[in-house]
Amino acid sequence: MQFVCPQCHISYPATSQRLRCAECGGPLDVADRKRFDPAAINTEDHSLWRYRAMLSLPDGARVVSMGEGMTPLVEAGFAGQPIHFKLEYISPSGSFKDRGTTVLTTALKAWGVTRAADDSSGNAGASFAAYCARAGLAAEVFTPASASPAKLAQIAVFGARLNKVEGAREKATEALEAAAGGGLVYASHAWSPLTLEGTKTIAYEIWEQLGRGVPTCYVCPIGQGSLLLGAYRGFKDLLAAGLIAKLPRIIGVQSIACMPIVEALRQGLDRAAPVEKKLSVAEGISLARPIRDREILRAIRESGGDALAVSDDETLAAQRDLAQIGLYVEPTSAVVGAALKRLKVDGVTVAALTGSGLKSPPALR
Ligand SMILES: [Zn+2]
Incomplete structure (x- = not known):
């Protein structure tokens, strides 16, 4: 490989x-990268590993899985429009991150790693801790000290060593980079290309769940952009295989407290300039500059999509509105609801709801 x-x-x-x-x-x-082949889907497998033939893995890899993927696609009226919600928060650790982590930890095991660390604002760390527990890997997670208490508790309960780092999110990365080595492998979900191998399966699932079709429009939050890029790559695979005629319009959502991609689009740039972040309830997408900014901007432009930024007030209102139709998500995910209230959608729109409301209950904030 x-x-x-x-x-x-x-x-x-x-x-x-x-x-x-x-x-x-x-x-x-x-x-x-492997081509998408519908004949190679293992329809007996009701997890994302039904697409194993399309996933690149190290030789001899044995899958580390907890049945992730194949999340429900639920149609509901929202803000006066029909929306298909992809319930990514119904994943083993409560967020879409499990798509990438199942592939990443499978590779770590195949490479003979025994101690690994990741840095995260919460959800990726909780997912990493869960899958390391599943795989029998010793895990360390570096987080900002300000991360949601529910997320920190979740990381710790899986037995991972929790390193809380004071200051901005980037300080946790710096602390981990300094600690890595001597048998501790920096298994960065943000940098590893295996993460996107996992997240691309969301597009394959949507295609299957829509009766071998794709939506007109796909909406998701942008932090590092791993779910947006996974969808983009997956839809591109379907296009390359001649199974769809065009890409869905890919629409990314950020918080106005931190919107490097929205700014870069507005200014017609190919790369995002780092922005100064303000505090936001959407902590999980508060990243001053996504690592794969270039590809995020290309995905949005190539698909005829867009990016928009929403306020904390709109986000918290959308969290309540989504709960009113039975969908309980954290604020980082509710930005999608806030965006849907502003967008005029046509055709079939799929919106990804990425993280569970249990991770950041309103009463605890
Ligand atoms: Zn290079």
């Missing part, structure tokens, strides 16, 4: 140590 830099086109043997391109420092992709 090889990784490749999409900018420099340099290949690297895929190992647990290889996170970045040695030449440009940018993120890597899996080389020779």
